[in-house]
Amino acid sequence: MDPRMISVLIIDDHQVVREGLRSALIRANYQVVGEAASKNEGLAQVAHKSPDVIVVDLNLPDGSGLEIVSWARSVSKVIGIVVLTLNDEDDHLLAALQAGASAYVHKSAPIGEVISAVAHAFSAPLSFSSHGLSAALARKNVGFGLTSRELQVLALLPSGQTSSKIASSLFVTEATIKTHLSNIYRKLNAANRTEAVAIALSHGLLN
Template sequence: MQSPITVVVIDGHTLTRYGLFRLVSADTGITVVGECGLASEAPALVASSRPDVVVLDVALPDADGLQLARELRDRHAELGIVVLTAQAEDDVLFRALETGVSAFVHKTAPNTEVLGAIRHAAVAAASFTATGLAHALARRAQVAAEPVGFPAGGMLLSPREFEVLSLLATGLSVPAIAGTMFVSLSTAKTYVSRVYEKLGAANRASAIMTAMRLGLIKPELSVMA
């Protein structure tokens, strides 16, 4: 029999933590092994309980939840991280994408979506999923007032760079891209930097949006639940 997915819940609202505990407890394949309400308590709790997945709020009483997510990702590469939010802004979603979390879920989402995000994070910690991301990327691309400038010849991606762009669009982290392409981490970082440079992008979200505008990738192929 397969062991249940272990979860730590980090949320400043007692009722939310209780609700998540009740939701998860109803699923025999998932179990809560710890919970806390402050970011300052989270690192020690995660280190001691060693969960498969952490579910945390974007807005914690004592810190930015996405900053905590970044710290947890840096310390625990294999940890699944699900971010819950009451903020529907696209910018929050893009920040989560850049932070390296596994899933981004609105607090009003159906129970099945929350549980699905936890299961995704448990088996694919390095891959990002979020309902509506493709639409958010399309909205961001539509409001871009000016065309992006490119270095001379910069729009020409090599086959290897196009492969990296495609993997970035699926939500894979840079270490996961390195593993998929069977190259070193430093080589993968070099490819990513070249893609950003040629697309005139500063980060993953910007690169994906630009690639969509140029027709290099299709919206339905970019990161989405």
């Protein structure tokens, strides 16, 4: 789709970040439909303007950007959600994944990476893109031997998605997801999804 048909809302409390991102998106032919500097303003603008993609910081003056991510994903499965933040801790990245973000980009990344994340979020909103994901998952995985794909599947279990929905978000077949689930249960010594999530939470594999 022509980027000029894709609407983007920017949520960040730093004006210089908003202005820089707005300029870059306009140069890339995206339509910037609004800006917000706080969580509450961001929630209101998302509800009012129904953008195709939101770009949101985690640290906002009146709360966490994760609240916007979770709410936006709960009301729409097609909205693209890009987290753009200075936080590079594994827990923040994995929390964004579990909240329903489409992409996670550090503010030190080249602007081209941010634009690519916006494009990804629009085309595949229920998938997740981040350069740091594999390393973050690996650091959480000490002792269990889960593969990176199994960790991705595990991270999506708390959302209650069906095997079919998880398969769609990861671009694989439902049969493949069922195989991954079987391996996860075996490696965690869990009988079902609920047990797997409980064990993963207790060992820090999930936030």
